[in-house]
Amino acid sequence: MLQKTDSNATGFVVAALGLFFIGGLLTTVAPPLLDKSWNKPFKNSDPAKGPTGKLVGYTEQEMRGYHIYVREGCKYCHTQQVRTLASDVKRSGWKGVDAPVSTPDEFVYDWRQTFGTKRTGPDLARVGGKYNKQWHAAHFRNPRDLVPGSIMPPFPWIADNPQELDDLVAYLQTRGRAKDWRPDNDYEK
Amino acid sequence: MAVQPTLASAPVAAGQDIHQDTTVKMFLLGAVGYFAIVGVIALIIAAKFVWxxxxxxxxxxxxGRMRPLHVNGMLFGWLLAADMGLAYYIVPRLCGVRLWSEKLGVATSILWNIIIVSAIVSLLGGYQKGLEYADLPTPVAVLVVIAWVMFGVNIFGTIATRKYQQMYVSTWYLMGTILWTAFVYLTGNFATLLPGITGVNQANLTWMYTHNAVGLIFTPAGLAVAYYFIPRASNTPLFSHKLSMIGFWSLAFVYVWTGAHHMIHGPISQWLQTISIVFSVMLLIPVWAVVYNFIATMKGQWHQLGDNVSLKFLMSGTVFYLLTCFQGPMHSLRSVNAIVSKTDWIPGHAHMAVLGTFSFMAMAGVYYVIPRVFKTTLHSETLANWSFWLFLIGGLGMFTALWLGGFWQGWQWNNPAIPFIDTVVALKPVWMVRFLSGIMIFGGIVLFMFNIISTAIGAGQRQAIPQPVAVKA
Structure with missing residues (x-):
């Protein structure tokens, strides 16, 4: 067969697309059918099975903040996934408590996936509730005021716009909150 | 045994004058211009890491707005446009006929320029779709699809009317590029937006697209260019037709399975991660088949590298291809991934693929084609040589700085006792080296652009390159 394809354009097209579709369909269409956790929102009330909690949809304000996160390309420097690595679990932890590992069912309402490929700044998968709004406002104005050595750009056009700042902070405070992982529920607002 | 369609057996001299090449000129000159414009953006974002x-x-x-512009500008404004321009040159010559429609080609080029300008405006305005590599807003993505169909119709139309029955390996790679790109692009830009596609499902479709944007768009297009120009520039027949078939069909089968290796250890099904790792390792087969073929073609011809800039670019691109495609499968292994994933190593790897390998091959093609389509000689061989060394030294500086820095960063991350900000501060010298290497690369781009544009403007004042003579296979 291979010997003939180099003079048979139609045969070539069929073979090239056929091979492509075998792998393409099996790795994109099949997985969500086989693994239900991709589409079923997280819900757990049994502490024996790990962290409890429930994934809820975004409010209108949180969704506006989500759009700002996408508009400014935040995901190019911040990942949103606590990987199954001990160091990720520790680094995304807070005040001595380890963060739960991210699972597919925590991202079901994410209209734009924000897992990211590059971690220039810290991971944001569990940032929700760690810092209050005043902290975020000052940090967006000039990150180096709060974190010396940081290379995050300043975002004065957000810090100076109360509506956008509120929206974006509302979105950030949802990150990682489907799982109630703080022992004393000590989330900042 | 069937007659092997060696490149050199195509009667070039006879068919040389039938080609009009307006589309080739428009695409290549546009691509070279965008290379320089987006090069400025690349330098700005490298500077932002330092200041x-x-x-x-x-x-x-x-x-966050300039990075997608850098990525999309280089991928679509420079590299894909250059590969398309070279395809408009290669395919009619391999088929022994004129381009199916020069008017359609010119229209495609005009549309492509509209796409790039709209992309620049919309990305800087923050109108990004929010999906990596598929950042262009949907209306612009629709224009890309239209342009791609116009390109595909023209190339397939040319192939359908070909005079030489047997197709050389470059023709297959270009046909593969056109077919696969269509579906890969639709997956990344449109299937991801279907209702109900969210979270991990959307991410999996995005990685299928981003990975295959490199693997099934830029790889086959770049290899088509290299398979054509390595024998052409060295005036030597290709080492093995059979080996090129093994390389092609294994690429066609293996590449598409590997998307999930972008989320190893992440929130995606373990078995899918394992599948992607197995197929990533199998990628060594197509890569080594191709590289061996290129190296063996050059056997006894290496002395030609000394005074042949196109060959210099092609063969260093081949070495970078071997290296980048050794790194890729290794990154997918869980133990290696735990160190290098998400670090600065990865941009080092990505730049070796897109700049070191495929841009080098495209530049070799542009240096070869532009004097020929303008029926003149290159403005300056000396400047071309300078551009090569600037690209090579700047590129190596950037790649190695990012690998060493990224590896170090990964080790630091794996020790949670080190605060994250300390791992940022530690990399500042690395980002300075990257910026300085970037200046060298940009110098290379400027010399390249100046040389190509001067060649086009000065055409007619110099003697044309003698027509290539057919070599006995």
Whole structure:
């Protein structure tokens, strides 16, 4: 067969697309059918099975903040996934408590996936509730005021716009909150 | 045994004058121009790592908007446009006929320029779709699809009317590029937006697209260019037709399975991660088949590298291809991934693929084609040589700085006792080296652009390159 394809354009097209579709369909269409956790929102009330909690949809304000996160390309420097690595679990932890590992069912309402490929700044998968709004406002104005050595750009056009700042902070405070992982529920607002 | 369609057996001299090449000229000159424009953006974002306040208070020039512009500008404005321009040159010559429709080609080129300009405006305005590599807003993505269909019709139309029955390996790779790109692009830009596609499902479709944007768009297009120009520039027949078939069909089968290796250890099904790792390792087969073929073609011809800039670019691109495609499968192994994933190693790897390998091959093609389509000689061989060394030394500086820095960063991350900000501060010297290497690369781009444009403008004042003579296979 291979010997003939180099003079048979139609045969070539069929073979090239056929091979492509075998792998393409099996790795994109099949997985969500086989693994239900991709589409079923997280819900757990049994502490024996790990962290409890429930994934809820975004409010209108949180969704506006989500759009700002996408508009400014935040995901190019911040990942949103606590990987199954001990160091990720520790680094995304807070005040001595380890963060739960991210699972597919925590991202079901994410209209734009924000897992990211590059971690220039810290991971944001569990940032929700760690810092209050005043902290975020000052940090967006000039990150180096709060974190010396940081290379995050300043975002004065957000810090100076109360509506956008509120929206974006509302979105950030949802990150990682489907799982109630703080022992004393000590989330900042 | 069937007659092997060696490149050199195609009667070039006879068919040389039938080609009009207007589309080739428009695509290549446009691509070279965008290379320089997007090069400025590349330098700006490299500078932002060193001076985070630089252009920092203007929303249009913030890092998160300029990075997608850098990526999309280089991928679509420069590299894909250059590969398309070279395809418009290669395919009619391999088929022994004129381009199916020169008017359609010119229209495609005009549409492509509209796409790139709209992309620049919309990305800086923050109108990004929010999906990596598929950042262009949907209306612009629709234009890309239209342009791609116009390109495909023209190339397939040319192939359908070909005079030489047997197709050389470059023709297959270009046909593969056209077919696969169509589906890969639709997956990344449109299937991801279907209702109900969210979270991990959307991410999996995005990685299928981003990975295959490199693997099934730029790889086959770049290899088509290299398979054509290595024998052409060295005036030597290709080492093995059979080996090129093994390389092609294994690429066609293996590449598409590997998307999930972008989320190893992440929130995606373990078995899918394992599948992607197995197929990533199998990628060594197509890569080594191709590289061996290129190296063996050059056997006894290496002395030609000394005074042949196109060959210099092609063969260093081949070495970078071997290296980048050794790194890729290794990154997918869980133990290696735990160190290098998400670090600065990865941009080092990505730049070796897109700049070191495929841009080098495209530049070799442009240096070869532009004097020929303008029926003149290159403006300056000396400047071309300078551009090569600037690219090579700047590129190596950037790649190695990012690998060493990224590896170090990964080790630091794996020790949670080190605060994250310390791992940022530790990399500042690395980002400075990257910026300085970037200046060298940009110098190379400027010399390349100047040389190509001067060749086009000065055409007619110099003697044309003698027509290539057919070599006995």
């Amino acid at each position: 985070p306040e630089f252009l920092g208070t203007i929303s249009y020039f913030t890092y």
